Amino acid sequence: MTHNLEPQDGHPLRRVLRVLVRRDARTGRSETVPVEAEIHTLSPDGSPDTVHYRTTQVLGCLHPVDAPFGGRCFDCCAEVCRACLFACTACRKPVCAECTRTTADAGPLCPRCAGADGRRRTARRVLGIVFGPFVEKREE
Numbered sequence: 001m002t003h004n005l006e007p008q009d010g011h012p013l014r015r016v017l018r019v020l021v022r023r024d025a026r027t028g029r030s031e032t033v034p035v036e037a038e039i040h041t042l043s044p045d046g047s048p049d050t051v052h053y054r055t056t057q058v059l060g061c062l063h064p065v066d067a068p069f070g071g072r073c074f075d076c077c078a079e080v081c082r083a084c085l086f087a088c089t090a091c092r093k094p095v096c097a098e099c100t101r102t103t104a105d106a107g108p109l110c111p112r113c114a115g116a117d118g119r120r121r122t123a124r125r126v127l128g129i130v131f132g133p134f135v136e137k138r139e140e
């Protein structure tokens with residue numbers, strides 16, 4: 001069996017897999033994607049367990065693909081949802097939540113601007129006020 005959704009504990013007794021076959025209408029080539037699995041195992045303490053796995057498509061930020069799309073982080077190239085995409089307060093480039101460096105006196109900064117010296121600190125502070133509430137809201 002090649003479609004392994006998750007590493008399994010215990011001893012699998014039976015696996016029921018549901019796969020999606022995607023077929024390219026032009027080339028005729030197809031690929032199979034596991035979407036759902038039901039795995040019956042005997043747990044180490046002897047109970048028969050059934051585990052359902054479902055595969056769901058997510059963005060680079062691990063939010064569902066149907067979340068409002070934000071864009072691509074210019075630093076790590078992850079495609080993230082709108083809630084996870086920030087504009088660097090110094091260079092205005094889009095940066096994902098993972099790459100954002102938030103400082104006390106400035107808003108979200110990209111790794112490059114966070115590492116730069118403080119020549120543009122005044123500009124950052126002004127913009128930081130604008131972005132401050134936005135950042136707090138996202139962290140709820």
Ligand SMILES: [Zn+2]
Pocket residue numbers: 073074075076077078095096097098099100
């Ligand atoms: Zn990033």
Ligand SMILES: [Zn+2]
Pocket residue numbers: 059061062063080081082083084
């Ligand atoms: Zn997200």
Ligand SMILES: [Zn+2]
Pocket residue numbers: 088089090091092093109110111112113114
């Ligand atoms: Zn920047």
